[in-house]
Amino acid sequence: MPADSTLTRNFCIIAHIDHGKSTLADRFIEKAKLYVSRGPAQDQILDTMDIERERGITIKSQAVTIPYTAKDGKTYELNLVDTPGHVDFSYEVSRAISSCEGALLVIDASQGVEAQTLANLYMAMEHNLTIIPVINKIDLPSADIDACLHQIDHDLGLEPEETVLVSAKTGAGVDELFEAIVKQINPPEGKDSLPLQALIFDSHYDAYRGVIVHCRVFNGILEVGSEVRFMHTDTPYKVEEVGFFQLGLVKTDALHAGDVGYVITGVKTISDVRVGDTITTVKNAAKNPLPGFKDVKPVVFSSIYPVDTNDYEELVSAIERLKLNDASLIYEKDSSAALGFGFRCGFLGMLHLEVVQERIEREFGLSIVFTSPSVKYIVHMKNGDVINIDNPLEYPDPMRVEYAEEPFIQANIITPSQFVGSLITLCMEKRGVQVGMNYLDEKRVELLYEMPLSEVLFEFYDRMKSVSRGYASFDYQLIGYKRTDLVRMDILVNGEPVDALSQLVFRGSSQLRGKQVCERLKGEIPRQQYKIAIQAAIGGTIVSRETINAFRKDVTAKCYGGDISRKRKLLEKQKEGKKRMKMVGNVEIPQSAFLAVLKSDDSSK
Numbered sequence: 001m002p003a004d005s006t007l008t009r010n011f012c013i014i015a016h017i018d019h020g021k022s023t024l025a026d027r028f029i030e031k032a033k034l035y036v037s038r039g040p041a042q043d044q045i046l047d048t049m050d051i052e053r054e055r056g057i058t059i060k061s062q063a064v065t066i067p068y069t070a071k072d073g074k075t076y077e078l079n080l081v082d083t084p085g086h087v088d089f090s091y092e093v094s095r096a097i098s099s100c101e102g103a104l105l106v107i108d109a110s111q112g113v114e115a116q117t118l119a120n121l122y123m124a125m126e127h128n129l130t131i132i133p134v135i136n137k138i139d140l141p142s143a144d145i146d147a148c149l150h151q152i153d154h155d156l157g158l159e160p161e162e163t164v165l166v167s168a169k170t171g172a173g174v175d176e177l178f179e180a181i182v183k184q185i186n187p188p189e190g191k192d193s194l195p196l197q198a199l200i201f202d203s204h205y206d207a208y209r210g211v212i213v214h215c216r217v218f219n220g221i222l223e224v225g226s227e228v229r230f231m232h233t234d235t236p237y238k239v240e241e242v243g244f245f246q247l248g249l250v251k252t253d254a255l256h257a258g259d260v261g262y263v264i265t266g267v268k269t270i271s272d273v274r275v276g277d278t279i280t281t282v283k284n285a286a287k288n289p290l291p292g293f294k295d296v297k298p299v300v301f302s303s304i305y306p307v308d309t310n311d312y313e314e315l316v317s318a319i320e321r322l323k324l325n326d327a328s329l330i331y332e333k334d335s336s337a338a339l340g341f342g343f344r345c346g347f348l349g350m351l352h353l354e355v356v357q358e359r360i361e362r363e364f365g366l367s368i369v370f371t372s373p374s375v376k377y378i379v380h381m382k383n384g385d386v387i388n389i390d391n392p393l394e395y396p397d398p399m400r401v402e403y404a405e406e407p408f409i410q411a412n413i414i415t416p417s418q419f420v421g422s423l424i425t426l427c428m429e430k431r432g433v434q435v436g437m438n439y440l441d442e443k444r445v446e447l448l449y450e451m452p453l454s455e456v457l458f459e460f461y462d463r464m465k466s467v468s469r470g471y472a473s474f475d476y477q478l479i480g481y482k483r484t485d486l487v488r489m490d491i492l493v494n495g496e497p498v499d500a501l502s503q504l505v506f507r508g509s510s511q512l513r514g515k516q517v518c519e520r521l522k523g524e525i526p527r528q529q530y531k532i533a534i535q536a537a538i539g540g541t542i543v544s545r546e547t548i549n550a551f552r553k554d555v556t557a558k559c560y561g562g563d564i565s566r567k568r569k570l571l572e573k574q575k576e577g578k579k580r581m582k583m584v585g586n587v588e589i590p591q592s593a594f595l596a597v598l599k600s601d602d603s604s605k
């Protein structure tokens, strides 16, 4: 690594989801000859986790150092930080951004500027980064470079002349982009002689090495053997190893001011490391931590239960293992009359919840049931107490409640103008209040809405995509709590309340929600030997009811007793199907029914 920090460039790539960040990062690494291409169809190098690959999204930020010999003959150290693109992970994006001096703002040539392009741009501007606009996917026949240049000028207020045109797929324009990075982005400032201030922007768990902390040194030197302290958690550690990321960890003696690299200390678990925290030395400590630290709080809560109660111990170990690599997942033990023992978990958003669900099912081979996700409500009691509730089962007796508040967001939707009408209808249906509407140009409109977070969690994104034929894009931020009118809706199956299906809902939507849930459940619960009644109840009042008639499917009837092995196979298959069922009282409820309830507000569409 160059001892001379004038040869260092720290930058990140920011973009709307799917505009090509990861592909571009791969191209960089490949160009830098660190990586020999394994062909265009290969998975991206920076996205390591299976699920990321499958869903094509980047979840964890990862850093990599690329040596690059520029046209001026000097070899620069380009520190690239790969950032996640989804709203659930926006705090990680903000920390990654603040460890850089520059950002490449990637825009898909066929899509143009979208909601997260703007949100990411604002974040980069807040941190005073040099922004290089990059138009990607210029190889596509549908690429409209002129329209993108117009948007860069008009919507983003950036210089169209400074824009670099690339195809991350073919590699076209990538050399020009390297040159632009070297020329336009400033080298890091910072001084080795000042007290140590290193920003933690990520961490991961390695089974052999323990917790590996990703950091950017702003001032001072982070040296092997020194005693350091994490300023917000206020814990001392001894530095065991430091180094750089080069598709692997490359050891060195010390990280200097301006460097991006990793540090290994005696940290046992990821939860002891807070993204955004500052590392300083115990002796000659920095007076102040670096700004911008935020404790990330989960906003969506749901309980997880094993479908087969005998799998509980396995679920315990799965959750503990997941937590090793995911500090934002929080959990505590929970139990349900219907579902047995499980965990109450907190997530950063619905995408985070889905990722956890998939990982448990895929990596640990467990069948699990999630209960209806809920936000955190603040309940003001008549006796003056104020309590936080994220579990519908803990909602107090309505007679004792003065009023409740729920979290609201500001949503920022960018859409071609022909879909404005249907999007406004959708937002109103979701209790949205319009706070702004801007024409970005002749064709595109930005809609700003304040909406309850709970309404956005379930299917809003899918509905938005379907009414705009995939063209609208969306970003949101939490703006605080507002007063609401809540009721608890219980679901009864053959007269027995299924606690895992209870939900807190807005009074005005409760009748409709009750009807939808009952209809959904009717569609999901198979007929059984007796009649099944499904009811939605608010307080003591039944607001909706559906009935499933009795019936038993004899899967072996067709086999005439002839081929015994075929008969056995069919029975085994039926047994497999049953494994994914949950007994509630005397009724078998399939796992899919629990999930279907989450999607309840879409059934009438």
Ligand SMILES: Nc1nc2c(ncn2[C@@H]2O[C@H](COP(=O)(O)OP(=O)(O)OP(=O)(O)O)[C@@H](O)[C@H]2O)c(=O)[nH]1
Residues within 6 Å of the ligand: 015, 016, 017, 018, 019, 020, 021, 022, 023, 024, 056, 057, 058, 084, 085, 086, 136, 137, 138, 139, 140, 166, 167, 168, 169, 170
């Ligand atoms: N034709 C073409 N396709 C590209 C180009 N760059 C990326 N893609 C494709 O666009 C899709 C999205 O690319 P990614 O690199 O995964 O996008 P990303 O922005 O990293 O997405 P997230 O990680 O989900 O935020 C993939 O199918 C890529 O193969 C390009 O220059 N040309």
